[in-house]
Amino acid sequence: MPPAADLLAWYARQKRELPWRGETDPYRIWLSEVMLQQTTVATVGPRYARFLARFPTVEALAEAEWSAVAEEWAGLGYYARARNLHAAAKAVAGRGGFPRTAAALRELPGIGAYTSAAVAAIAFHEPVLPVDGNVERVMARLAAVETPLPAARPLLGRLAGGFMADPAARAVPGDFAQALFDLGATICTPRNPACALCPWMAHCRARKQGIQAELPVKPARKARPVLHGVHFLLRDASGAIGVRLRPAEGLFGGMWELPGTPWRDTPWSASEAMPHAPAQGVNWREADGLASHALTHRELALRLLVGRVAALPPGLTALGNEAGMPTVMRKLLALE
DNA sequence: AACCCGGGGTA
DNA sequence: TACCCAGGGTT
Numbered sequence A: 001m002p003p004a005a006d007l008l009a010w011y012a013r014q015k016r017e018l019p020w021r022g023e024t025d026p027y028r029i030w031l032s033e034v035m036l037q038q039t040t041v042a043t044v045g046p047r048y049a050r051f052l053a054r055f056p057t058v059e060a061l062a063e064a065e066w067s068a069v070a071e072e073w074a075g076l077g078y079y080a081r082a083r084n085l086h087a088a089a090k091a092v093a094g095r096g097g098f099p100r101t102a103a104a105l106r107e108l109p110g111i112g113a114y115t116s117a118a119v120a121a122i123a124f125h126e127p128v129l130p131v132d133g134n135v136e137r138v139m140a141r142l143a144a145v146e147t148p149l150p151a152a153r154p155l156l157g158r159l160a161g162g163f164m165a166d167p168a169a170r171a172v173p174g175d176f177a178q179a180l181f182d183l184g185a186t187i188c189t190p191r192n193p194a195c196a197l198c199p200w201m202a203h204c205r206a207r208k209q210g211i212q213a214e215l216p217v218k219p220a221r222k223a224r225p226v227l228h229g230v231h232f233l234l235r236d237a238s239g240a241i242g243v244r245l246r247p248a249e250g251l252f253g254g255m256w257e258l259p260g261t262p263w264r265d266t267p268w269s270a271s272e273a274m275p276h277a278p279a280q281g282v283n284w285r286e287a288d289g290l291a292s293h294a295l296t297h298r299e300l301a302l303r304l305l306v307g308r309v310a311a312l313p314p315g316l317t318a319l320g321n322e323a324g325m326p327t328v329m330r331k332l333l334a335l336e
Numbered sequence B: 001a002a003c004c005c006g007g008g009g010t011a
Numbered sequence C: 001t002a003c004c005c006a007g008g009g010t011t
Helices: A004-014 A026-035 A041-054 A058-063 A066-073 A080-095 A113-124 A133-142 A153-165 A167-171 A173-186 A205-209 A270-276 A327-333
Strands: A226-235 A241-245 A291-294 A299-308 A317-319
Touching (some): A004 A167, A026 A041, A026 A080, A041 A066, A066 A080, A133 A153, A133 A173, A153 A167, A226 A270, A299 A327
Parallel strands (some): A226 A299
Antiparallel strands (some): A241 A317
């Protein structure tokens, strides 16, 4: 196993300057970790500051209305994160503060194996190592693990955890974890790793075999089915948009949407779509184009019908600010 | 173990 | 296009 001290020395010189680096408030560290789940540093940066400006403390977040949290999370994706964040904030505020161990943090909604270890290591200096995609990649290369993911995950986790036996890593678990993140993000990258700059180059078995760019082995991704839908943009006399809340669970759960048809694998004809209109007797005009939106497991192809009424029908909420809607809905609005 | 759940940047 | 990203939850 390569020396932790070599990586920490590299980190001291080459670490990225990030908005959440140097924070000691567990609330701020937790928020950064949740925002960063499957989301790039570049995307999170400005949204992190904006979220904290609106909800500066876990108590402020706990006391907020869901609609305010949803509005603040809009566009970040994986909206279950926001629902779990809100629920966890209420639990933490209710018990008077954050649990201080990974095992106890793990009990909070939206905090899994990775996030519990990350918060425990960074905020509370517990000698645990959070294993994210970066750490998995570094471990797979160091040990030349050719078993495909996700089957290799338990082994990669054990390899990572082994570093906590090194006193240098154990002394600063949060720094060591973030050093691994930075190594994966800037040197040990998915493609074209910059091995010549790596503090662990001499210890890397994949590098010795020349297979570093092939690891870790990941399964081929399946094709995404296309789902079709038709949505209705209805404005009242003041220009406000009629929206409705999606069910709390599932796709875009708890977020605002334009009323419309369900999403299905075949296109909708006009006569099929019309029963799903939010109001009758409206002179609907179809907007040009299509809102195409790619998700992890499907692709959406949505059409837009535009109409105007004096007053929105019951069941629709007037929304003045479209910024609080998921990106796919904003793409639809842009068709008008 | 397999699947669901967003959005954006990059080669 | 395809892949990746400081993953978690459900079945």
